[in-house]
Amino acid sequence: MGKYLGVDLGGTRLSAAVVDAGTGEVGGLRTIPTLAREGHDAVVERMAELIETVIAESGLAKDQLAAIGIGVPGMLDLERGQTLFLPNLPGNWPNVPLQSMIAERLGLPTHLLNDARSMTLGEWAFGAGRDVDDMACFTIGTGIGGGLVIGGKLHLGVGGTGGELGHQIIDMHGPPCGCGSRGCLEAFASGSAITAMAIKAVTQGLTTRIGHMVDYDLNHINPEVIAQAAQAGDEIACDIYQRAGFYLGIAVSNVLTAVGPRKVVIGGGVAQAGELLFSPIRSTVQERVHIMPKEEVQILPAQLGTNAGLIGAALWAHQQNER
Secondary structure, three states: OOEEEEEEEOOOEEEEEEEEOOOOOEEEEEEEEOOHHHOHHHHHHHHHHHHHHHHHHHOOOHHHEEEEEEEEOOEEEOOOOEEEEOOOOOOOOOOEOHHHHHHHHHOOOEEEEEHHHHHHHHHHHHOOOOOOOOEEEEEEOOOEEEEEEEOOEEOOOHHHOOOOHHHOEOOOOOOEOOOOOEOEHHHHHOHHHHHHHHHHHHHOOOOOOHHHHOOOOHHHOOHHHHHHHHHOOOHHHHHHHHHHHHHHHHHHHHHHHHOOOOEEEEEOHHHHHOHHHHHHHHHHHHHHOOOOOHHHOEEEEOOOHHHHHHHHHHHHHHHHHOO
16 A cells, blocks of 8 residues: 555644555654744644655655645645644634645645544544444544544545534533534533633632642643542542543434444543543443444544554545545
């Protein structure tokens, strides 16, 4: 299948590596700060330099690489190869022709894909989603991204927007979401939402060790700290993950009913909490799903870690080259 260059554009980190599209094997991985505050032109130049460094250190000639795939955190115009709205990058990158900028700079075919869809494709091909034709993926970090594989193909929907599982509405009267709607899953169970629940508990003076763990500096409260408190038996921290897992379980139940995937893969930094999150997800699915064979569905942690996105982006570039 050949060698491809996979790139993962993040709000804080920019990663690139050579990926074997046949095996998912990653080589020459390098990560640098995105420095997104410098603007898109500077970030694109840093990306190009990073790609050149990875190629040089790989020992491969440029003509031994078939194409470049870039996972991008936000809305894209896949037809034109442009970014439309990247919420976590300063300036939001409206109508930036990222695909042509990199292709012309590097002299290689270049393809863009949303970062959560990239992770979905990577996990389906080489990670926890192997061996099934239908899979749903949730990636839980600062926000919640998602993706679907249906009939052995990544589901793109209109303009590549299919699979935004974090923005299904869980409660129509719920809190505002950054997407402009209300009551989205992201507003209830993202890393930001989990952190906000803990900050509220500490400021209300509830009995919890979370505040003590960060010397009562609220800026240091994050999902990892909350998970550590929960694992130590802190009731407030356990309840926070119980609630987040419940809302995720509702979202998973909706996807099982609507799509019927055989696997649901859950990744991202927040998923590192393990059974604190997975247990309430699974129990909620048991309680709520009654019209499809839920016992045939596996709900699994992602396997590829932080490499999933660039692996999936490289595989996407391969698929586009083969068209």
